[in-house]
Amino acid sequence: xxxxxxxxxxxxxxxxxxGGKTGLKSYLSVVINACLIILVALLISWGVNIILVGIxxxxxxxxxxxxxxxHDYTVAKNxxxxxxxxxLIVMLIIILLESLAQTQGFGDQAGEELIGLxxxxxxxxxxxxxxxxxFSMLGAIAEASVAMSAGLLELKRHDPNITQKQLIKSGNEVxxxxxxxxxxxxxxxxxxxFLPIFIWYMRLNYSLFEILNDKLFVDEFLIIVYSFIGVLLxxxxxxxxxxxxxxxxxxxx
Numbered sequence: 594x595x596x597x598x599x600x601x602x603x604x605x606x607x608x609x610x611x612g613g614k615t616g617l618k619s620y621l622s623v624v625i626n627a628c629l630i631i632l633v634a635l636l637i638s639w640g641v642n643i644i645l646v647g648i649x650x651x652x653x654x655x656x657x658x659x660x661x662x663x664h665d666y667t668v669a670k671n672x673x674x675x676x677x678x679x680x681l682i683v684m685l686i687i688i689l690l691e692s693l694a695q696t697q698g699f700g701d702q703a704g705e706e707l708i709g710l711x712x713x714x715x716x717x718x719x720x721x722x723x724x725x726x727x728f729s730m731l732g733a734i735a736e737a738s739v740a741m742s743a744g745l746l747e748l749k750r751h752d753p754n755i756t757q758k759q760l761i762k763s764g765n766e767v768x769x770x771x772x773x774x775x776x777x778x779x780x781x782x783x784x785x786x787f788l789p790i791f792i793w794y795m796r797l798n799y800s801l802f803e804i805l806n807d808k809l810f811v812d813e814f815l816i817i818v819y820s821f822i823g824v825l826l827x828x829x830x831x832x833x834x835x836x837x838x839x840x841x842x843x844x845x846x
Contacts, residue, residue, distance in 0.1 A: 622661035643720040672738035696812040734823040741831035764832030
């Protein structure tokens with residue numbers, strides 16, 4: 594048994610112990626998303642249009658993350674709609690910034706490995722960079738939307754007479770806490786993934802200017818910015834959408 598297999602089994606056991614059926618569904622969500630990522634890579638390598646792949650797999654990833662990660666249909670529905678809307682908005686920002694930043698392709702560090710190899714592989718590295726950036730921020734958006742939806746729905750259930758205005762106000766207060774934890778999670782993710790490269794830069798006596806203009810750093814930093822923007826948009830949109838939905842359902846009754 595490999596270390597990775599052992600860790601996956603331990604993770605499965607712990608998720609079942611802590612979350613029960615929901616924990617098992619969340620574990621399946623991780624497995625399915627990993628399979629989707631592999632399938633995306635295979636489809637792109639087979640020459641399938643990258644834009645078409647993104648259109649198909651972005652909603653699929655959100656569906657698996659959100660619907661398998663929560664047991665409440667109302668929470669899942671609201672979180673999915675919010676996450677999808679935010680993803681579309683951030684997608685436009687990503688397309689704009691990626692075209693300006695020009696971080697696609699390989700960095701200078703890969704020069705030796707690429708000697709003698711042709712880069713004319715018939716794939717748009719710019720489109721791949723955009724797709725990677727979009728996929729990278731989906732998790733943060735989905736997590737924030739589920740957290741907000743679950744918190745507000747639970748608040749509504751405990752106080753059925755709460756007004757839409759009060760619900761939005763409470764949502765803003767909950768959102769400030771969600772934002773704080775989400776931002777820290779994203780930042781620590783950046784530091785964790787970039788720390789070995791940063792140490793390597795220091796050992797090679799890179800200047801701060803060279804680091805800030807390096808493709809690897811800029812690409813990682815932009816992904817963090819996209820995730821920040823996504824979470825910032827998710828919190829108010831989730832609150833407004835859920836408050837409107839709950840009020841609309843009450844009027845129907």
